Amino acid sequence: MNKVKYFLxxxxxxxxxxxxxxxxxxxxxxxxxxxxxxxxxxxxxxxVIDNNIKNVFPDIDQKKLDKIKSSMWNNYGRVxxxxxxxxxxxxxxxxxxxxxxxxxxxxxxxxxxxxVIFVSGHFSNFELMAMQIDNLGLKIAAIYRPLNNIFLNIxxxxxxxKYICKNQIKKGIGGLKKLMKLNNEGxxxxxxxxxxxxxxxxxxxxxKKAFTTTIPAQLIKKFDLxxxxxxxxxxxxxxxxxxxxxxxxxSKEESIESITTKLNKTLENMILDNPDNWIWxxxxxx
Numbered sequence: 001m002n003k004v005k006y007f008l009x010x011x012x013x014x015x016x017x018x019x020x021x022x023x024x025x026x027x028x029x030x031x032x033x034x035x036x037x038x039x040x041x042x043x044x045x046x047x048v049i050d051n052n053i054k055n056v057f058p059d060i061d062q063k064k065l066d067k068i069k070s071s072m073w074n075n076y077g078r079v080x081x082x083x084x085x086x087x088x089x090x091x092x093x094x095x096x097x098x099x100x101x102x103x104x105x106x107x108x109x110x111x112x113x114x115x116v117i118f119v120s121g122h123f124s125n126f127e128l129m130a131m132q133i134d135n136l137g138l139k140i141a142a143i144y145r146p147l148n149n150i151f152l153n154i155x156x157x158x159x160x161x162k163y164i165c166k167n168q169i170k171k172g173i174g175g176l177k178k179l180m181k182l183n184n185e186g187x188x189x190x191x192x193x194x195x196x197x198x199x200x201x202x203x204x205x206x207x208k209k210a211f212t213t214t215i216p217a218q219l220i221k222k223f224d225l226x227x228x229x230x231x232x233x234x235x236x237x238x239x240x241x242x243x244x245x246x247x248x249x250x251s252k253e254e255s256i257e258s259i260t261t262k263l264n265k266t267l268e269n270m271i272l273d274n275p276d277n278w279i280w281x282x283x284x285x286x
Contacts (some may be wrong), residue, residue, distance in 0.1 A: 003150075010151035017084045025088060025121050028081040029238055037070055042283045050281045056206050056271065071276035075234055079125045082238075083156075086163045091133055094238060098132055102244030105228065115186060116247060117216050117227045121194030121267050122279040123233040130190045131164040132242055134231075141167035141182045143175065143191040143215065165190070171197075176215075183223060189214060194267055195282050203260045204219025206268055210284050217259035220250050227263065231270045233277055 020028035053068055060068075075178060088094040100106070109116055118140070120129055130142040142165040147153040160168050167182060169175040179189060193213055202209040219225055226247035233241045248266070250259050271278045 006149040006151055009149055010155075011019075011105050013152060014155075020081050020084050025082065025085040025094060025238060028084070029078045032077035032079075032081025033074035034077065036080065037073045039071075040073040040076060045283075048283050052282075052284060053275075055208060055285060056275070061176050068275050068280070072278070072280055075124060075277060076279060076281075078234070079127070082125055083127070083159060086127065086131065086159055089128055090135055090163050098128055098240045098242055099235075100132060100242045100244065101162050102246075103136070105244045105246065106133065106136055106138060107227070109188070110136065113186065114188075115183065115223065115225055116188045117225050118188060118190040118230055119193050119216055119227055119263060119266070120190075120230045120232075121192055121270060122282075123270065123274070124232045124240060124277045126192065126232065127160070127164055128240060129230050129232050129242055133190065134165045135189075139187045140165055140190055141169050141179060141187045143169045143171060143179065143189065145171050145195070162276075179215075180222075183219065187218060189215075193263055194284070195277075196284055196286060199259060201260060203257065203264050205264045205284060208285050210263055210264075211286075214256050214260055216263055217256040220230055220254075220259055221252055221256065224252050226250075229266050229270070229272075233274050 020032070023031070034217070034259065049069060049072075053065055057064070082089070085094065089098065108114075118129075118133065120126065127152075130140060134140050142160075144160065147156055157168065167187065169182075178259050183189065193216065195213075196211045197213045198211060200211045200213045203212040204210075205212065216227060220227070226249050228247050229241050229245040232241070235241050248262075250262075
């Protein structure tokens with residue numbers, strides 16, 4: 001039954017992508033945002049989203065709460081529409097729409113042939129971060145979670161390997177082995193640390209315990225690598241600002257729990273700086 005449902009979803013999305021391709025990036029991004037503002041709340045729990053926002057902003061009033069949710073759904077829809085134009089962001093007419101603040105940090109990593117761990121969250125069009133790092137010539141492997149829809153996942157993996165980052169590492173034991181191999185070959189690692197993962201540990205996140213990945217901490221303990229936080233903001237429509245932060249150096253002697261907690265704090269600061277650009281739909285504190 002799931003396969004039938006997934007196939008129908010796949011057909012509908014392919015048709016929408018075809019229409020978007022005809023309309024062009026600017027109109028499609030706008031329409032995608034408006035579409036998700038209407039249908040998004042029908043498919044995701046309003047209670048989960050409201051609780052997530054209130055966990056971070058306990059005293060928020062209804063007007064500000066609704067603004068964050070509306071902006072999030074708009075951004076979510078724009079990201080959906082922009083997948084079909086990823087190629088244009090990488091090397092086409094949209095390439096100059098991404099401004100990098102802290103590009104000198106990336107250039108230094110490249111010049112020194114240094115391995116690092118890039119960490120971020122699902123901000124704005126999050127796919128553009130790994131793409132931009134790869135596009136600047138850094139050796140990078142990105143960890144991803146496959147889509148539940150097996151038909152759509154084939155398309156997404158093709159887009160990601162062709163236009164975002166060639167070395168896509170699937171989450172799981174097999175992926176971790178491949179990650180270690182690429183690390184030994186001089187590749188940096190990029191991953192999102194804002195999703196709940198059952199194989200992680202419970203770590204403080206905005207004052208509450210939340211299951212958090214320990215992959216960055218494991219890589220630090222094994223390879224003694226610095227962490228480079230990055231985030232991306234939708235400035236307006238198809239224009240983005242990607243911010244690269246100064247590297248954070250941890251001691252190999254520091255515990256996995258301590259490193260993970262400190263990285264969560266870094267993520268918290270990114271979210272507080274621009275809550276409208278973060279995707280609040282994940283049940284982080286489940």
